[in-house]
Every structure is written in structure tokens, then in C-alpha cells.
Amino acid sequence: MVRQHGKKRKHSNNLQLGSLTAITAGMVNVASVMAFFTFSSNITGHVAIFAEEIILGNWYQSILVFLWLGLFLFGSFSAHYLITRLKPKYGSLWANSAPIFLEILVLLIVGIYGTFFYTDTLLETEFLVGLLLFAMGNQNGIVATISNSVVKTTHLTGLFTDLGMELSRYTQNRSDSRNNLKLQLHLTIASFYLVGGLLGGALFLAMGFGVFFGAVVVLTVTVSYDLILLAIYRIRKRAMQTAEEFLQGNELLDEKEYSKQKSNYK
Amino acid sequence: MEGNMRKLFYLLLIPILVISCAESPEQILEGDWLTIHQEFIKTDQITRMDAQPTGEGILPEADTWQFAKNKTVIFYKEGKVVGTGNWKLKGRGHVVQIEFPNGQYSKYQLKKLTDEKLVILVDMKKEVRGIAKIEFEKVTKG
Numbered sequence: 322m323v324r325q326h327g328k329k330r331k332h333s334n335n336l337q338l339g340s341l342t343a344i345t346a347g348m349v350n351v352a353s354v355m356a357f358f359t360f361s362s363n364i365t366g367h368v369a370i371f372a373e374e375i376i377l378g379n380w381y382q383s384i385l386v387f388l389w390l391g392l393f394l395f396g397s398f399s400a401h402y403l404i405t406r407l408k409p410k411y412g413s414l415w416a417n418s419a420p421i422f423l424e425i426l427v428l429l430i431v432g433i434y435g436t437f438f439y440t441d442t443l444l445e446t447e448f449l450v451g452l453l454l455f456a457m458g459n460q461n462g463i464v465a466t467i468s469n470s471v472v473k474t475t476h477l478t479g480l481f482t483d484l485g486m487e488l489s490r491y492t493q494n495r496s497d498s499r500n501n502l503k504l505q506l507h508l509t510i511a512s513f514y515l516v517g518g519l520l521g522g523a524l525f526l527a528m529g530f531g532v533f534f535g536a537v538v539v540l541t542v543t544v545s546y547d548l549i550l551l552a553i554y555r556i557r558k559r560a561m562q563t564a565e566e567f568l569q570g571n572e573l574l575d576e577k578e579y580s581k582q583k584s585n586y587k
Numbered sequence: 588m589e590g591n592m593r594k595l596f597y598l599l600l601i602p603i604l605v606i607s608c609a610e611s612p613e614q615i616l617e618g619d620w621l622t623i624h625q626e627f628i629k630t631d632q633i634t635r636m637d638a639q640p641t642g643e644g645i646l647p648e649a650d651t652w653q654f655a656k657n658k659t660v661i662f663y664k665e666g667k668v669v670g671t672g673n674w675k676l677k678g679r680g681h682v683v684q685i686e687f688p689n690g691q692y693s694k695y696q697l698k699k700l701t702d703e704k705l706v707i708l709v710d711m712k713k714e715v716r717g718i719a720k721i722e723f724e725k726v727t728k729g
Contacts, residue, residue: 357677358678358681359679370679374679377699380609381606381609381611381612381680382612382679382680382681385606386679387602388603388606391598391602392599395599442613442675443612443675443677443680444611446676446678447679450678450679
């Protein structure tokens with residue numbers, strides 16, 4: 322899901338990555354609105370608010386919103402920077418996983434601070450919203466970098482625009498297989514974002530800031546999927562090598578029996 | 588640090604320094620605010636301001652709202668205390684949430700907040716359809 326990069330990715334890889342990260346984005350965004358009355362990934366809205374605050378002469382709020390925008394940008398920057406810097410040395414899997422670990426860390430900080438230390442002051446709110454914007458920028462940077470900008474999951478404006486065009490092609494019978502795959506991907510992301518939003522809202526009402534631990538669980542599944550597959554592959558490969566060595570060392574077997582047992586191990 | 592990286596670093600550092608020196612909306616809000624004007628806007632009916640709703644969109648019958656540093660708010664009418672609550676600012680400092688002693692809470696959007704003037708909007712969701720706009724001027728600093 323996160324190991325394959327760019328053109329090597331299959332449609333199923335993008336579907337898995339898109340759906341899991343969309344759930345996280347939905348959960349975080351709705352929890353952010355309910356806890357702080359502010360979206361954590363709506364950059365278009367934040368830019369509009371930034372302009373409004375400048376016009377109204379609210380300089381404190383203007384700078385704050387500018388900082389939040391900067392943190393989203395910095396999140397995306399960090400994801401791309403980490404992936405491109407780590408890839409030559411550690412390979413795609415670890416390089417692509419590194420920013421996801423960073424996002425997990427940030428969401429854990431928000432969850433732990435919110436659960437045990439939050440006293441509802443404005444400064445804390447500003448700081449925590451900043452962290453969430455960083456996390457969402459980071460997440461969007463991760464999925465966009467490793468999928469060559471095919472998948473983006475933290476905001477739906479662009480996605481709904483694409484979806485509209487794809488649906489238009491679909492209804493006019495001008496839809497080729499590529500359009501159908503994009504349509505499927507975008508519908509999946511939108512649906513899972515909604516599921517994440519509903520889940521995030523329900524979890525926030527039930528357990529407050531514990532909702533961010535839920536998002537951490539989803540991200541852990543995302544990042545561990547390929548790691549578990551890799552571990553299984555390595556264990557299997559090692560077992561096959563051991564079996565081969567054992568069979569080669571067994572002089573009692575004739576050539577035919579050796580081939581038969583070798584194919585059984587495979 | 589690479590040259591381009593340094594530019595990006597300053598781009599974030601400068602606003603952090605500016606905002607840390609600026610007066611926060613919490614500090615501006617602290618103090619006594621006297622009601623100078625109130626009206627219903629965006630309403631489909633003419634409604635008197637003394638039609639007091641309950642639940643969300645609570646409008647205390649008060650002429651002065653006192654926001655204290657310890658996050659309590661006291662409502663006065665003609666010098667007498669008519670209600671109390673606890674306040675907190677949410678979002679980017681654009682919403683003040685007041686929790687009343689009976690457990691009810693109400694959200695007020697801060698349309699304008701300066702050292703001298705405060706304008707709040709209250710979404711009257713239930714009994715009265717529309718938005719109440721209340722203008723205050725500061726009489727005592729917190």
C-alpha cells in the first residue's frame with residue numbers, strides 16, 4: 322500500500338491508501354471542528370478567513386491563520402522532504418513510512434495533551450489546531466508524493482470537481498476504463514472521508530480527545546500493512562532457503578523425490 | 588542550513604515572533620462591556636428583544652457583561668447581578684462559549700473585538716428564528 326511509488330502503484334494500492342487516509346482525515350477534521358470550532362484541513366476556507374481578518378483589521382487572527390496555513394504547508398514539505406531524502410538510503414517502504422510515523426506522533430501528542438492536560442485556553446487551542454494542520458498537510462503530502470498526486474485525501478474540493486467531470490463522462494457513455502478507475506477511486510475516498518467524519522464525531526462525543534487515538538490506530542494499520550507483508554515474505558523466503566538446504570543435504574533422496582519435495586515447500 | 592531552507596524557516600519564525608508579542612483576543616475581552624445596541628438581523632419576523640429564548644442562543648437579560656480573568660462571566664442589570672457563567676474562547680478567538688450554572692451553554696460569534704468595541708452575533712436556533720446582534724463598548728479593562 323505504501324511501498325510502491327509513482328507509476329509502479331496499482332489501482333488497488335491507491336484504493337487502499339486513499340480509503341484509510343480518508344478515514345483519518347475525516348475523523349481528524351470533524352474532531353477538530355467539534356473540539357476547537359476550526360477545520361484542520363480546509364485550506365481554501367482558511368485563506369478566505371485570512372483575507373477577511375486582514376480586511377477587518379484583526380491582526381492577531383490574521384497572523385494566526387497565516388501561521389496555520391504555513392504549518393499545513395510545512396507538513397506537506399516535511400512529507401516530501403523525508404520521502405525523497407530517505408528513499409536512496411533506506412528504500413521506498415521505510416522512506417514512505419517515515420512521514421506516517423511522524424503523523425502518528427503528532428496525533429498522539431494531540432490526543433495525550435487533550436486528554437490529560439488541556440485546560441481550554443485559547444493558546445492551547447491555537448497550538449493544537451496548528452499541530453493538526455501540520456498533520457493533515459503531512460498526510461496530504463505523503464499520499465500525493467507516493468501516488469504521483471493521484472490520491473489526495475484531506476480536502477474534497479478538488480476531488481468533487483474531478484468527480485463531477487468523471488460522472489459527466491460516465492453519463493454520456495464517454496467513459497473509458499481510466500475514467501472508470503478514477504471515478505471508483507474518488508467515490509471511495511469521498512465515502513470513506515464521510516465514514517471517518519461520522520466516526521470522528523461519534524468518538525469525540527463518547528471519548529473526547531481519545532478520538533485522535535482512533536485515528537492513530539487507522540494510520541498504524543496503514544503503515545504496518547506493508548511491513549507485515551514484508552515480514553511474512555522474509556520469513557517465507559528464509560524457510561524456503563532452509564528447506565532447500567535440508568533437501569540438498571539429504572543424500573537418500575533421488576532426483577525426482579527432491580524436486581517433488583522442493584515444489585511442495587514452495 | 589541551506590539558503591532556501593533558511594528562507595522557509597524565517598517565513599514561519601517571523602509570524603511566530605509577531606504573534607507572541609501581540610495582545611491576544613482573550614486579553615482584549617477581559618473587562619466590563621456595556622450594551623449600547625441590540626437588534627435582530629436576518630430574521631423573517633419582527634421579534635422583541637425581550638422574547639427570551641432558552642437552550643442554544645441564550646441572551647442574558649443584562650446591560651453589562653463582565654468577563655473576568657479567572658474565566659467567569661457575570662451579567663449585570665442596573666447594577667445588580669442577574670446571572671453568572673464560565674467563558675472560554677474557541678477557534679482563532681472568534682467564538683466565545685459561555686457555560687451557565689444549569690449546565691446549558693451558548694456560543695457567541697465575535698464579529699468585532701477591539702480595545703473599545705465588541706460586537707457579537709447569537710444564532711437563535713430554537714424559539715426565535717434569526718440572528719441577534721449585540722454591540723458593546725468597554726467600560727472597564729480586565
